[in-house]
Amino acid sequence: MAIESKAALNFARIAPRKARMIVNLVRGKKVSQALDELAFTPKSGAPIVKKLIESALNNAQQADSTVNVDTLYVTRATVDKGPNKNMRRWRPRAQGRATPVVKGVSHIAVWLTDEAPKPSGRKAFVIKRQARRAAAKSAAESKSE
Numbered sequence: 129m130a131i132e133s134k135a136a137l138n139f140a141r142i143a144p145r146k147a148r149m150i151v152n153l154v155r156g157k158k159v160s161q162a163l164d165e166l167a168f169t170p171k172s173g174a175p176i177v178k179k180l181i182e183s184a185l186n187n188a189q190q191a192d193s194t195v196n197v198d199t200l201y202v203t204r205a206t207v208d209k210g211p212n213k214n215m216r217r218w219r220p221r222a223q224g225r226a227t228p229v230v231k232g233v234s235h236i237a238v239w240l241t242d243e244a245p246k247p248s249g250r251k252a253f254v255i256k257r258q259a260r261r262a263a264a265k266s267a268a269e270s271k272s273e
Contacts, residue, residue: 143232
């Protein structure tokens with residue numbers, strides 16, 4: 129039985145670049161391990177993402193009270209840029225010009241499931257290569273015997 133839980137935080141007052149650094153740190157890990165890492169990460173986005181994962185965890189428990197917290201993984205986590213419309217401020221520049229003050233606003237979303245995420249990209253390539261090498265090595269050893 130696949131359990132999926134989502135929590136989203138819109139208009140978080142943190143730059144997307146800073147939030148993505150933290151989200152990339154916890155993506156694909158067990159929830160307990162992710163929360164432990166976030167507790168000791170000295171980045172401004174760590175408390176925000178930690179609260180969001182705890183919210184997703186509470187959403188999972190609300191949907192199904194028998195869910196085992198130790199089996200949940202952070203399978204997906206995204207950070208998107210939010211609008212800057214509500215901060216219409218201007219910075220004076222040279223020759224009478226002005227440029228807008230752009231502050232970071234982010235939309236952060238986290239999904240938790242009880243299925244371990246499958247590796248992709250470089251990690252999947254390395255795992256397949258190691259499996260091929262191990263198979264070739266065992267085949268060579270069995271031939272020599």
